[in-house]
Amino acid sequence: MGDKELDHRKLIPEEKERIEDEIVRFFEREREALMDDERAQTLLDLLQEYTLRGGKRVRAILVVLGYMAVGGKDVRKARRGAVAMELIQDMLLIHDDMMDQGPVRRGGPSFHRMYEELHRKEGLRGDPEAFGRNMAIIAGDLAESYGERALLDCGLPKERVQDALGIQVEMVRDTGYGQLLDLYSEVKEGWTEEDVMKVHRYKTARYTIEAPLLIGAALSGPPDVRARALSEFGLPVGTAFQIIDDIIGLYGDPAREDDKSKLSDLAEGKRTLLIIKALECCDEEERDLILSALGDSSVTEEKAEQVRQIVRRTGSLEYSRERAEHLTRQGIKALDHPGLDPKVVSLLKGIARELVGRADRSGDYLKPHAVP
């Protein structure tokens, strides 16, 4: 590895740790600023545990990398601002789990479940489930306000912070549009490939890759051509990330079998690119089988396996995979911009390859491909 390349496998765990230190500091400051009330303190304690419990901090790391990519020097302050992404992520996960009634998150109870347990443990009056749900709505709303607070207080120049906040607000809005479309996908007939790609773009690509990089870049200086290059990297790679995630969601990831159920995407009735393309190319009988599995909360592994075989046979799996690889290549190419820091570019390329490479470990349905 040359002097101009950094190993993302080494740098990223280090950066992750520094971000987690900043998360702890953020909660310490919030606790001090807080009215002296133990019930509100409890919420902060639970939210801190929830935030630190798991997660790869990809979005926060990308804020820091976006900042460094365009030459930002005050990395400590950018990192303080990057904590915002983890808090916004809390908001989305807490509200999402409440919508799906998901019981588990990051290897522990989901947030509404944490308050349900607290209700039972403290022997409070009324319905524990309603209490958990209502607390989750409030906690999510609070987490969003914490996300803005973290960015507002990062200590970088006001003009920079305001530009970054503008991007963050747009990102939250677009993620909301993506979620809205996603809800329709569960209830509306005639879902198309265009719809799927729109959801990916809004719900994942902007939110997971593009916006964090742009927020980081905005913390360093006003938008210029380099921000555009980051955007042209982030959107396709983010879309590829979601496509791969959907492959793993159906075929599983042997490395983390416990983390991601191979049945939950089907049980939730998710209209993924895999499913849409398979429905386009399968026969009547197969179509009925897929539709009967979609949204069936007690779908069996046997039926799921039949769906997997149809998705494979119709070429839909290969189509998704090739699309993800093409998008990743396209994104990686956009990074070849002379104004971007070459060390950071090399890191981002490594991250992109890693993201798409996850599918190589997904079941034995897929043979490894190399992404340049």
Place this chain on the structure above:
Amino acid sequence: MGDKELDHRKLIPEEKERIEDEIVRFFEREREALMDDERAQTLLDLLQEYTLRGGKRVRAILVVLGYMAVGGKDVRKARRGAVAMELIQDMLLIHDDMMDQGPVRRGGPSFHRMYEELHRKEGLRGDPEAFGRNMAIIAGDLAESYGERALLDCGLPKERVQDALGIQVEMVRDTGYGQLLDLYSEVKEGWTEEDVMKVHRYKTARYTIEAPLLIGAALSGPPDVRARALSEFGLPVGTAFQIIDDIIGLYGDPAREDDKSKLSDLAEGKRTLLIIKALECCDEEERDLILSALGDSSVTEEKAEQVRQIVRRTGSLEYSRERAEHLTRQGIKALDHPGLDPKVVSLLKGIARELVGRADRSGDYLKPHAVP
């Protein structure tokens, strides 16, 4: 009425209309900025109708008055920023109604009910109620991001906008803490007067009066002693407002019988100052009666009437009323600050007297009092 006094009864309806024009413009801009998707357009249409359907625009008007009170001259731009308060209010009401499963808001269906109806009308798949609830979570989150967008785009200097946004973010956070405490009030034994006053302070006083005034002032210039005077007006008057609201919530407002049920506060189990004080002073039998009415979703008018009589007999009603009047007087006095625009001061005093005067119309339990 002297030259230095403006009639709030005339100015406020005019200002309300101008703010509503700005709300329409805000939604027009959002529609243009929006991805070309009819489902997202539908959400904006529904949210615009919901926002404009009712409401007194008190908070947005207070932003404008806060701006003018400290000498702000570009009122049009401040008004554009003030729209944020109405959007944040949307977020809180949408999520609140979802938590309580409230069917009605501002004389029409609550937001989750609007999407429930849409689900039925369009013959979508799945459970209409779940669809309505999930859409309400997303729409509330979107409304919060719109609230930030409105302030970010108001066109006033960046430094001013950032200060104002910092106050708005704190306000959303504190309202969240207030809601959190309020949820505990429904499930925890031993609720105290101190708890009640804390909820009032966080959930209502900051949010309804103090923060809007401070946001307006911050849009004009950096914080100074005048902001402190506005704060010393807003917190007590806002607390008084909530106490009066709770009186109306139990005894009713004959002028608007349709708008506010005299039973819903009891049915929801709200621990108001009225209830807490009555519980402190009543006998065992009365105590059992109050506790059996609280949180009983099918509480009868007859039982409610018994609770009203206990609250009156124990002196709790008079205690609440006197406390509200004292707080209002205290707030009004804080406005006598030479740096504040005297016309605006006179208007704010008029608004405060109006707010507390609402109780004079509440049932025949109360004789009119004059607030200086």
